Amino acid sequence: MKTNLSDSEYLNQKMGPPRDNLFLLIPLNIIYSIIFVLGILGNTATCLVISRVKFMQSPTNFYLLNLSVTDLLILIIILPQDLYQFWVHYPYPFGHTICFLKSYIGEICVCTSVLTVIAFTVERYCAICQPHRCSQAVSGSPNDVQGIKRTFKIIILLWLISFIVTLPLSLQIDIDILTRNDSTTNYKTTILPTSAQCTFYDSVSAKYLSILSTILLFVLPLAVIIIMYTMIGIVIRKSMLQRRHSHSIEHFYDVNNQTVRARKAILKILIAVVIVFFVCFLPHNSLRLMVAMIPNDKWTPRLYQLHNIMFYVSGILFFLNSVINPILYNVFSLKFRKALQKIIISKVFKDSRRMRYQSHNF
Numbered sequence: 001m002k003t004n005l006s007d008s009e010y011l012n013q014k015m016g017p018p019r020d021n022l023f024l025l026i027p028l029n030i031i032y033s034i035i036f037v038l039g040i041l042g043n044t045a046t047c048l049v050i051s052r053v054k055f056m057q058s059p060t061n062f063y064l065l066n067l068s069v070t071d072l073l074i075l076i077i078i079l080p081q082d083l084y085q086f087w088v089h090y091p092y093p094f095g096h097t098i099c100f101l102k103s104y105i106g107e108i109c110v111c112t113s114v115l116t117v118i119a120f121t122v123e124r125y126c127a128i129c130q131p132h133r134c135s136q137a138v139s140g141s142p143n144d145v146q147g148i149k150r151t152f153k154i155i156i157l158l159w160l161i162s163f164i165v166t167l168p169l170s171l172q173i174d175i176d177i178l179t180r181n182d183s184t185t186n187y188k189t190t191i192l193p194t195s196a197q198c199t200f201y202d203s204v205s206a207k208y209l210s211i212l213s214t215i216l217l218f219v220l221p222l223a224v225i226i227i228m229y230t231m232i233g234i235v236i237r238k239s240m241l242q243r244r245h246s247h248s249i250e251h252f253y254d255v256n257n258q259t260v261r262a263r264k265a266i267l268k269i270l271i272a273v274v275i276v277f278f279v280c281f282l283p284h285n286s287l288r289l290m291v292a293m294i295p296n297d298k299w300t301p302r303l304y305q306l307h308n309i310m311f312y313v314s315g316i317l318f319f320l321n322s323v324i325n326p327i328l329y330n331v332f333s334l335k336f337r338k339a340l341q342k343i344i345i346s347k348v349f350k351d352s353r354r355m356r357y358q359s360h361n362f
Helices: 007-015 022-052 059-087 095-129 145-165 204-245 250-293 301-332 334-361
Strands: 173-176 197-200
Touching: 022 059, 022 301, 022 334, 059 095, 059 145, 059 250, 059 301, 095 145, 095 173, 095 197, 095 204, 095 250, 204 250, 250 301, 301 334
Parallel strands: none
Antiparallel strands: 173 197
16 A cells, blocks of 8 residues: 555545546536526526516515525525535635635525525415404505515515524634645644635534524424414315305405415415425435534445435535526416516517617617
């Protein structure tokens, strides 16, 4: 066995190869590129539709707009860094500040997304299950100016909470650099700058904070949201059964049926968003728990293999979540499709009019 290893050979032995295999890198690059392009286009379209089209401006839709903003930040700031690190595992060239900010912004966006999902779930719960108590607190009407202002205040509060809550865990991430002390270095401790990686500290506090973060920002929200949507479903079903057996005036029955259908349409979108969100983030949080809870001396080759598979799958699903929401809005919401068509037609009309004007002047 070779004893006098060069630094690159030593690092390859300790940390593995400095990049992934090309057979893995090429498909990953294709997948991430598709996710990036579709995510940017879809979420930008969502932001434009909700911000520019009046009949789309309701409190619920502004929560969805906030989700699109977090998705755009994730795609623009986090995805390119992760893709780069597939190509260059080490050394990390961007320094301590970028390492911290990349982690902090990612954690803030995920936390804000979770809190936003909880917020619009509570809003729907109040509107449907507690309409008399919450009539002044929530509204889904596009003309509800006070409701929209209140939603903006809540969204700002969600961001402020995320900035505070995610800071302790983000402070556990920094540049980790290996040292070497063997015959090659004459048994003097030598720092290896080419081993630099942006990663979590291997500390007890980092592990406990990872577990706490997963519980507070994934497990508990999931439990609360499941309970709330179950109660919403029960109330809607009871309401439909009561109307079906009542002997009300036909017009009144039809109006209420329209209200129920409108509520069900909104709920379909929100429930789909919630399901996609938690399915996409399940591998990410499972991997975080796996790394935090398994002691270093308990890792076996099979566990390492499972970890590697989950690492790539969780990464793809993490970013895929940022693509799916705009697709869901198009599939489930006729109003969203009409609003998007309105923006596209308006843009085409303006461009053609500008071209005619320039041609006339020429």
